[in-house]
Amino acid sequence: xxxxxxxxxxxxxxxxxxxxxxxxxxxxxxxxxxxxxxxxxxxxxxxxxxxxxxxxxxxxxxxxxxxxxxxxxxxxxxxxxxxxxxxxxxxxxxxxxxxxxxxxxxxxxxxxxxxxxx
Numbered sequence: 001x002x003x004x005x006x007x008x009x010x011x012x013x014x015x016x017x018x019x020x021x022x023x024x025x026x027x028x029x030x031x032x033x034x035x036x037x038x039x040x041x042x043x044x045x046x047x048x049x050x051x052x053x054x055x056x057x058x059x060x061x062x063x064x065x066x067x068x069x070x071x072x073x074x075x076x077x078x079x080x081x082x083x084x085x086x087x088x089x090x091x092x093x094x095x096x097x098x099x100x101x102x103x104x105x106x107x108x109x110x111x112x113x114x115x116x117x118x
Contacts, residue, residue, distance in 0.1 A: 018087075022094070025086045028068045029095035033080060034088075035065050042067065042080065045091075045099065054079040066091075 011019055025032075033042035033051055042051050053060050054073065057080075064085035071081040091099050 021084050021086055022090050024084050025068050025090045026094040028070060029091060029098060031069050031072075031080075032086070032091060033067050033069065035063055039063055049078065051078045051080045053083055054081045057081060057083050059083045059085060 030046065032045045034045055036043055036050070040052075042053070043049065044051060051069075051072065053067070059067065062085070064083075066086045066088045067080070067083045068086050069080035069083045073079045073081055092101055
């Protein structure tokens with residue numbers, strides 16, 4: 001930690017996972033997907049590739065609007081694994097050099113209004 005001059009701090013509110021999820025977003029911002037209108041699949045933001053959350057994931061039935069994933073697995077369909085729900089604003093905070101603001105905002109307008117979980 002001394003090498004990059006980061007002062008380690010403990011989270012004052014252990015129930016607040018936002019700092020951890022934001023840190024994961026900063027590390028894996030290029031592996032980001034957003035929920036499609038159908039609410040059944042996701043599209044990777046940069047490559048426009050259709051993917052699905054793997055059935056073994058705890059977020060499989062949750063359908064978060066935006067997600068960062070660690071692994072892309074190809075079977076009969078393309079699945080994303082090790083998935084974390086994120087806030088779309090974080091992408092512009094941590095990776096403005098990679099994502100365009102208009103692309104994220106356009107995606108917001110195309111989101112489904114109500115998401116029904118099965």
